[in-house]
Amino acid sequence: MLNSFKLGLCQLPVVDDKGENLKIAAAAVRSAAADGCHMVVLPEMFNCPYGNKYFPLYAEEFPHGETLQLLSTLALEQSVYLVGGSIPERDEDRLYNSCFIFGPGGNLLARHRKIHLFDIDIPEGISFKESDTLTPGHTISMFDTPFCRVGVAICYDIRFPELIRTMAIKGINLLVLPAAFNMTTGPAHWQLTMRARSLDNQIYVAAVSPARDEAAEYVAYGHSLVTDPWGTVLVEAVGEPCILTAHIDLNYLAGIRRQLPLLKHRRENIY
Numbered sequence: 001m002l003n004s005f006k007l008g009l010c011q012l013p014v015v016d017d018k019g020e021n022l023k024i025a026a027a028a029v030r031s032a033a034a035d036g037c038h039m040v041v042l043p044e045m046f047n048c049p050y051g052n053k054y055f056p057l058y059a060e061e062f063p064h065g066e067t068l069q070l071l072s073t074l075a076l077e078q079s080v081y082l083v084g085g086s087i088p089e090r091d092e093d094r095l096y097n098s099c100f101i102f103g104p105g106g107n108l109l110a111r112h113r114k115i116h117l118f119d120i121d122i123p124e125g126i127s128f129k130e131s132d133t134l135t136p137g138h139t140i141s142m143f144d145t146p147f148c149r150v151g152v153a154i155c156y157d158i159r160f161p162e163l164i165r166t167m168a169i170k171g172i173n174l175l176v177l178p179a180a181f182n183m184t185t186g187p188a189h190w191q192l193t194m195r196a197r198s199l200d201n202q203i204y205v206a207a208v209s210p211a212r213d214e215a216a217e218y219v220a221y222g223h224s225l226v227t228d229p230w231g232t233v234l235v236e237a238v239g240e241p242c243i244l245t246a247h248i249d250l251n252y253l254a255g256i257r258r259q260l261p262l263l264k265h266r267r268e269n270i271y
């Protein structure tokens with residue numbers, strides 16, 4: 001295993017034009033790779049505005065569809081691990097919120113279908129019901145790299161500590177999270193939740209949001225970030241489009257786990 005690698009987080013603007021979104025994403029992946037990133041992560045619903053009326057219109061079925069073809073081509077061309085944010089995925093008559101991960105050979109390494117659908121109603125805050133159009137996934141998703149095992153979850157999935165703990169027990173050192181919190185839950189919970197999952201599981205968490213667009217129907221919070229196994233925020237964006245980078249240092253992670261062996265001190269026979 002190699003001991004460290006560079007991660008690129010692409011906080012992208014998303015517009016109501018798939019072709020334009022793909023151009024923006026391709027330029028960002030190329031730029032992150034040119035900057036030496038070994039792994040590049042895109043935001044939740046990066047090819048499609050976040051809204052139930054858009055999901056069926058923008059959906060693609062693996063392995064067809066211009067977004068999926070582009071992701072595979074970019075991973076191969078730039079020789080990077082490409083965590084393709086998420087897109088609406090069609091499978092027969094169902095739609096999923098899915099993340100496709102391609103390896104440096106352009107091959108599909110994993111697919112994560114969002115497990116926990118975002119069905120919430122916060123009066124004077126935000127209401128959303130993904131289950132109006134989407135079907136939940138049923139499986140935990142991880143993939144292996146020469147650096148470490150990586151877990152994948154999508155946005156609301158992060159609020160379920162059992163899911164992330166299960167992946168930590170199965171050996172992940174990094175969780176990648178395409179996500180799009182909003183202007184109600186973002187300021188209140190975004191950073192806190194990412195830090196908590198990092199701290200509890202002694203893992204890196206990289207959460208990648210679309211850029212904030214105050215004119216959009218769903219205003220994403222932005223604030224893409226990386227938190228480390230000590231619970232520290234390594235880098236954090238604000239609302240504007242940007243590419244953040246961070247070094248994922250697996251020696252540092254191993255040191256934290258040696259000094260404070262939380263995962264070993266669990267008392268599974270009691271709880």
Ligand SMILES: O=C(O)CCC(=O)C(=O)O
Pocket residue numbers: 044117118154155156157159179180181182185186189
């Ligand atoms: O958990 C939250 O506050 C936001 C979740 C969300 O926007 C999503 O799952 O798409």
